[in-house]
Amino acid sequence: MSAISRARELLRALLHRGREDRDLAEEVRFHIEMETAANEQRGMGAAEARRRALVAFGGVERFSEEVRDEDPRLRPPVIRSLASLGAATIARHRFTMLLMGFFAATALSMTAIGIYGVIAYNVARRKQEIGVRMALGARRGSVLRLVVGQAMRPVALGLCIGLGAALLLARLLRGLLYGVGVHDPLTFVVVTCVLLVVALLAAYLPGRRATRVDPVVALRSD
């Protein structure tokens, strides 16, 4: 319901309530007078007759409240702020999205850690080979380029498979998305970049450490 029609409804209820209250007051007055007259006919004095009638009726205030409670139109509508109404409506969705976001963040960081671990391990394992290349006169830059380049090949393959699967499976999320397309380009680009940067760091850091090692030490160790 819009704010305007809510306001109109409230106004209508209040006006209606005013009229209904007047009607009720007159009805109660009529009842008590009739009861008083009947009591007088039974032989009571005027004051006693009226007092009895009032007592029989009970508290008029309490009574008219009870009557009002019976008619839903006379009850003032519950007033809530639009913000709290909105919050209550989307609370469940919001919680689902929070959970989804948490899972997604966990998945992304686990992926990053996994890629870093695998690549760093592979590059570190080639320390001896790097030592040999350096001993034979290879330059640092070219060795690093070689190591990083080779490490990135499975990463590129993985990214291709992952992006393809994401494009195919994202439609399952359609029901949860609002205001964002299923194939939101920004999301795809950002996630790809994050994974690429992680992979590059994972290859570059151990690779650089390997090129700094004295070739003789590298050759001696197995």
Added chain:
Amino acid sequence: MAPDHSELLQGTLEMLILKTLSLEPMHGWGVAQRIQQISRETFQVNQGSLYPALQRMKSRGLIVAEWRTTENNRRARYYRLTAAGRRQLEADRAAWERSSSAVNWILDWSGGAA
């Protein structure tokens, strides 16, 4: 005044009001008087439940209220049965007869198979 008044059974007040109003339109006080008289003073109608009941029935469309003048030239709110109210009375009456005869069967039961 009769020596013993009975509490109205829960849920029967509306049926008795419908019955009273089915004879002729009446104001609240008249309804209370009529029920008291016809029940030979067995039932005292409590105003605290009479008017809420009337209001409830009005909002359910069983009766309508209109201001009229009494024989003594007083303004009073008269209640009149609607077609829906008449149907409700028939339904209430059927339900009442069913359950009261069931209660009587049980009270009259003196052992053995019914």
